[in-house]
Amino acid sequence: MTLRSDGRPWGGVLRLFVAVLAIFAISPSGAAEVVYVSSENGNWSLLLDHLSGERPTPLRPNLAADASAPALSPDGKRVAFEVPGRGILVCALDGGAPCSTLKTELGWPVRPAWNPATGELVFVRYVADADGESSDLLVASPDLSTIRPLLTQTGNQDDPDLSPDGRLLVYDSAQTVALHRGGVQVVRQLWVMDLETGAARPLVPGAGQDMEPDVSPDGRRVAFASDRGGDGFEIWVVGLDGGGLRQVTSGPGSKTWPAWSPDGETILFTRAHEGRTDLWLTAADGSSTERFEPFGPDAAVELRDADWR
Numbered sequence: 001m002t003l004r005s006d007g008r009p010w011g012g013v014l015r016l017f018v019a020v021l022a023i024f025a026i027s028p029s030g031a032a033e034v035v036y037v038s039s040e041n042g043n044w045s046l047l048l049d050h051l052s053g054e055r056p057t058p059l060r061p062n063l064a065a066d067a068s069a070p071a072l073s074p075d076g077k078r079v080a081f082e083v084p085g086r087g088i089l090v091c092a093l094d095g096g097a098p099c100s101t102l103k104t105e106l107g108w109p110v111r112p113a114w115n116p117a118t119g120e121l122v123f124v125r126y127v128a129d130a131d132g133e134s135s136d137l138l139v140a141s142p143d144l145s146t147i148r149p150l151l152t153q154t155g156n157q158d159d160p161d162l163s164p165d166g167r168l169l170v171y172d173s174a175q176t177v178a179l180h181r182g183g184v185q186v187v188r189q190l191w192v193m194d195l196e197t198g199a200a201r202p203l204v205p206g207a208g209q210d211m212e213p214d215v216s217p218d219g220r221r222v223a224f225a226s227d228r229g230g231d232g233f234e235i236w237v238v239g240l241d242g243g244g245l246r247q248v249t250s251g252p253g254s255k256t257w258p259a260w261s262p263d264g265e266t267i268l269f270t271r272a273h274e275g276r277t278d279l280w281l282t283a284a285d286g287s288s289t290e291r292f293e294p295f296g297p298d299a300a301v302e303l304r305d306a307d308w309r
Contacts, residue, residue, distance in 0.1 A: 032262045035059070035070045035079055036279060036306040044304075046070055046081060048093060049294055056294050060091055060099065071112045072309040073119070079307075080112035080121055088112050088123055090144060102144050109138070111159055117166025118142070122150060124158055137171060151193060153200070159212045163219045168240065169193040170203065170213040170222055190224060192240065204238050204245055212257050215240070216264045216284075223248075223258035223267050223284075235269050237284060248286035255280070259308040268292060270304040279303040 034049040038056075044066040047056040059079065060067075070081040080090045080102075088109045091099040102109050107127035114121055119142035126135045137151040137160055151157055155175035162169055174188045190203040190210045204210065208228025215222055220240055225233045235249040235258050249255050253273030260267055264284065271280050279292040295301045 032308065033072065033076065034259075034268065034306055034308045035072055036303055037067050037070065037081075039302045040300070044068060046079070048079075059093065059095070060089075068305055069111055070305060070307050071114055072307050073114050074116040074309075075119070076309060080114070080123075082110050082112070088121075090121070100144050102140055102147075104138070104147065107135075113160045113162060115139070115162050115166045116164050117162075122160045122162065122169070124160065137169075151200075153191075161213050161215050161222075163215050163240070164217060165219060167195055168215070168219075169195055170215055170240075172211045172213065172224075190222070190238075203240070204242055209233075210236075214258050214260055214267075216260045217262055218264050221264075221284075223260060225256040225258065225269075235267060235282065237267075246286065248284065249280075249282050249289060251289075257305055259306045260284075261308055268306045268308055270306070272304075277302050277304040279306055 032051055034051060036047055037044045038047050046059040046067040048059050049056040065083045065086065068082045070079050072079055078090055078092055080088055083089050086101060088102040089099045090102065102121070104125050107125045109123045109125055111124040112121055113123070121140045121144065123138055123140065124135050125138050126133065133156065135156040135158060136149065137157050138147055139150040140147045153173060155173045158172050158174065160169060160171045170190060170192050172188050173191050174186055187207065188209040188211055189205060190213055191200055192203050193200040203222065206228050208226050210224055210226040210228065213222045213224040221237050222240060223235060223237050226236050227233050229247055233254040233256055234247050235255050236245065236247050238245040248267065253271040255269050255271050257270040258267045267282050267284055269280055269282065271278055280289055281292050282289040
């Protein structure tokens with residue numbers, strides 16, 4: 001077996017490299033795109049990357065505010081993202097039409113996620129008042145004209161994502177658990193809700209903090225960030241039936257915000273390490289991990305919060 005200078009086998013890295021090249025070579029009619037935010041001069045801006053080797057395209061460069069949590073629409077024509085103090089913005093990728101703003105009468109909308117089957121926008125509504133903080137899941141019509149409740153559950157609900165057929169909603173729920181001798185602990189767990197029946201169930205119970213689920217393109221697996229391994233936040237994968245749980249990343253830094261490649265073979269995630277954030281790629285089976293470098297290996301640009309379609 002041939003080894004790299006750091007002692008890791010080259011075979012897994014080559015498999016990951018070939019997989020990424022295959023995605024880059026997708027025909028324009030079904031081209032893969034990645035949207036993420038970057039900070040080059042202290043401001044977090046939205047970028048669209050066609051994975052063609054060319055420099056990423058800035059989206060809404062005159063926003064004059066930090067963008068975060070972008071989500072590409074199922075038809076690939078719009079992107080929804082958070083803007084502090086302004087709610088959720090929905091903008092056309094071609095930049096032609098003005099952005100639409102999603103606001104709620106109570107609280108603030110964050111964490112947008114599109115329903116692939118209906119084109120509706122699911123999001124989190126945070127409310128903070130004298131009684132504390134709470135969050136529920138709401139859904140807006142494709143044109144954002146109407147908003148209705150989707151899920152109200154004990155605890156704070158966050159990070160929604162949906163299966164490709166739009167039937168299953170995956171999210172994380174933070175609940176306060178009473179411990180022995182009067183102590184308390186906030187446990188953040190993944191849940192799955194069948195939107196047709198309304199039945200909800202925990203996906204992978206445990207004492208760790210599980211968050212930011214992303215459903216695979218085949219609708220069979222969920223990638224998520226968790227500290228259940230005891231060594232900080234890593235990326236894990238589990239079947240939507242709760243089986244096949246496995247950790248796919250390891251090493252220095254906190255890994256969060258996973259995003260599946262369109263072919264389900266690769267996961268793009270955010271790594272925070274030594275005061276900066278970058279995007280990294282890992283094979284879905286955990287066999288190899290490499291840094292994502294759209295600006296080259298020596299660029300000082302920080303990257304985070306990717307969505308891949």
